[in-house]
Amino acid sequence: MADVPDNAPEHCPGTTSEQAGKSSSCEGCPNQKVCASGATKAPDPAIAEIGAKLSTVKHKILVLSGKGGVGKSTFSAHLAHALASDSTKEVALLDVDICGPSIPRIMGLEGEQVHQSGSGWSPVYVDDNLAVMSIGFLLSSPDDAVIWRGPKKNGMIKQFLRDVDWGDLDYLIVDTPPGTSDEHLSIVQYLSATHVDGAVIITTPQEVSLQDVRKEIRFCQKVKLPIIGVVENMSGFVCPSCKNTSQIFPPTTGGAERMCADLNLPLLGKVPLDPRIARSCDEGKSFLNEVPDSPSAEVYQNIVQSIKDYCSNRVTEEQSTT
């Protein structure tokens, strides 16, 4: 996909496209000469650098959803916690939601700052084996807004992948913003020289959410990103006082179950609504440690196990093909 510079006109064909420097919208663009010379059509050298940097990362998992507020960050954070509960595994969580970074709060790291070291930016550690990186660590106040257009956001994501001292990792989990735009194209493009295990897609049961999630699935197919499976979040609510279940977000079109059957995708699990999940996230604690015996925690553990199995199967598959 094309890269578009900050100062490009609206209809910029992208610096790597065949039309670069030649299309009618290139007239008057300060980059026209460079583009026309063909120098920009070479692949971004950062892709190879990122490939080298992340060669010591065994598994890379993206968490995606076309819809906002369905629980991508909550899921990413708890996937990271669950994977890191095995102290022999090194886990990192990267938040590429540039305009709405929630990961610092959910991981209990609000107000933390990133440190510069000889080998790059040091991520912030929750535990010895759980590292976190987010633009939230670069903002000086909780009022700071990141009012950036696409190209600047892409630059930040590139830096997160290339310039952070990740070290040897078993798992790198990438939490994304909603949609199918700059951040998503960039992360897939920048990771193209590495091996990405796949994407976990998060949705809620309603059609209003599924209709956006289907677009995200299309996106994955377009960019050839394997889908590990779908998680249905906020799936029913059990009243703590009378134990009756209410469908607060009703699956009017059959929910994720029907969508997965239609599109032939694995459904990893359905996580019920639980006020204790939201509370744990606000307090920056792991819900899995706070209430390990709750129904939601149990579903989470099963989902995490499926993801682990998927990742290790992929490794065996590859070893047998090479």
Place this chain on the structure above:
Amino acid sequence: MVESLIQNMEQTNDGGLAQVRHVVLVLSGKGGVGKSTITTELALAFRHAGKKVGILDVDLCGPSIPRMLSIGRPDVHQCDAGWVPVYADAQKSLALMSIGFLLEDPDEAVVWRGPKKSAMIGQFVSDVAWGELDVLLVDTPPGTSDEHLAVLENLKKHRVDGAILVTTPQAVSTGDVRREITFCKKTGVRVLGIVENMSGFVCPHCSECSNIFSKGGGEDLAKLTGSVFLGSVPLDPLLSSSIEEGKDFMQSFPNSATFSAINSISQALLSSLQND
């Protein structure tokens, strides 16, 4: 005859917004907090109050409003003044323009980078022939990026009354909305007020209230930032299913607590617009 011709030309130059009295943005730093739901319900409430309302849906990657108003995927027509919006009712009191109408396949992903989105929004905002409207509500995607800047750049030529900010009660959400308030300050958009959505759930079986996404965060945020608190809307399965099926919740459930919550927010908003 000549006069009306000139008047027509002037309208065309003002991009079809000439007869729109008030323009209100619906913003949130956080996704999935109910921007589109609140936009839809406010529009319906305004209509019930006898107003002519328009909705501009600029969420390119996830347009939800057409489904919420049960408007499928009609063909959009053009007239001399630009795109003709689609009307949700025979009286033409609720007009809608959404990017969803222009997509060929509803499952197709709009995989566009910023500059292309900005160009599309620029055209969208300036080329819809809204006609006479009391209020135009602009539903936006989450964040503070290309779409928001493009909307503002193109609406500035006209006039923006201000923005309402939607949040859910948790700190994870109000934290993002706090950044959105900074965005408003930096871009010179007046904050008309904050709405807290998904505020508590009353069990239909035992009437026990559970605060699934905590409670009171929106009001606290309003106090902290010196903004007006417009009110809170509870979690209500009847509202979710009305939204899913594109039914008019405001007409179907006039006795519910959710109805009175939305109604009082819409009245507060209308009076703040009219006193301006």
